[in-house]
Amino acid sequence: MRQFPVTLQHALAAEYVLGTLRGRARQRFERLLRSDRGLAAIVRGWEDWLTPLAANLAPVEPPARVWQEIAARIAPRAAAAPASFWSSVGFWRGLGTALAVALVALVVLFPRTQPAAEAPSMVAVLTTPEQDPRMIVERHADKLMVRMVKPWTQMPGQDLELWAIPKDGKPRSLGVVRYDADTEVRLANLDLKLTDSVAFAVSREPTGGSKVEGPSGPVLCSGVIARTQRA
């Protein structure tokens, strides 16, 4: 990797922290930061120097809905109790009843762009723990369509990962999906991945997907699968 002289490192770090380093240069610098500890230390130093200035700002109270949304998005830590979360009976039962209504509403509200012959064999509406519908997953003959109800906010260095939840509760990855648009998931072993699946879920993961077996980040939304015809 290219090494910058210390003065240049400081100049770049300072403008990064100040916010005037923009666009591609900022992205390149962020990539560099992840691999260069020395540079990261210089950035931290500039943050220590400049950010106390923010204490000067007059506080502004955010509306209560901000915390509600945060609370809904910080699901129990997957690392702390993966099994109990994914297999919790109450979790699925609560989800099932609330979803019946949302499912009907959404399937009616979202007009099908494909002809009826291509009707999906499985549908799931994924909602947040607050029952806010965010994504719809449809099983078609050769693919899954992941449709966006309400886009997520992109977070740098993070991706959304789709999971199939089988009866035994151990999530199977279906890969990374887009945060702001529909995604087509085409997998050679799709049938295998979906065997005995009862639900889909989406979690926030490091770029490229979870580095461990199963989800490592918070579950953003999930939904039970409804089979619309004999699959």
Next chain:
Amino acid sequence: MTTDTQHQHLAALLARSALGDRGAFEEVYRATRSKLFAVSLRIVRERQLAEEVLQDSFVSIWNHASDYAQARSAPTTWMTAIVRNRSLDVLRRGAHETEDVDEMLALNLVDESASPARDLEESEDLHSIRHCLEELEAEQRQSIALAFFHGLSHSELALHMRKPLGTVKTHIRRGLMRLKDCLGKRGTTLDGRG
């Protein structure tokens, strides 16, 4: 509470959040939300966007609470940096057109760098940066304050200050290096290769 005990209190709450304690995390939120919302609001300039930034930042803080121990900065510094970066990312998405900026800025911008001390409990760090900003030339100080508080890019600064882009870049670069000398002399040295 003094700033030191506040820091210790927040650091302890973050440590508990890292272990999955949502109650502790809610306390972190309550203690910092209004300052952090103000930080984001200044930069993204729209309440809706600032709310999104605050949400995403706190979800990120929750997810990375265990990294805080390694950050070795004051908790508020660490959290403010997350909110500022997220706010700048939102700007990067192109939510703002340059045309609007000039007029809006003329109406709304205040030069925070020139405001008198409000806090009796002003932290040592804040005291240092304020002192060092005061030592800069007026235009250097103004451009740094505008960039820091309002997230202005070089070209937005040039528009607002009615100066050529190159001149503004020079103000920023020289101003920052003078800050480095001044802050370095005051004993708040950087880690690493600084």
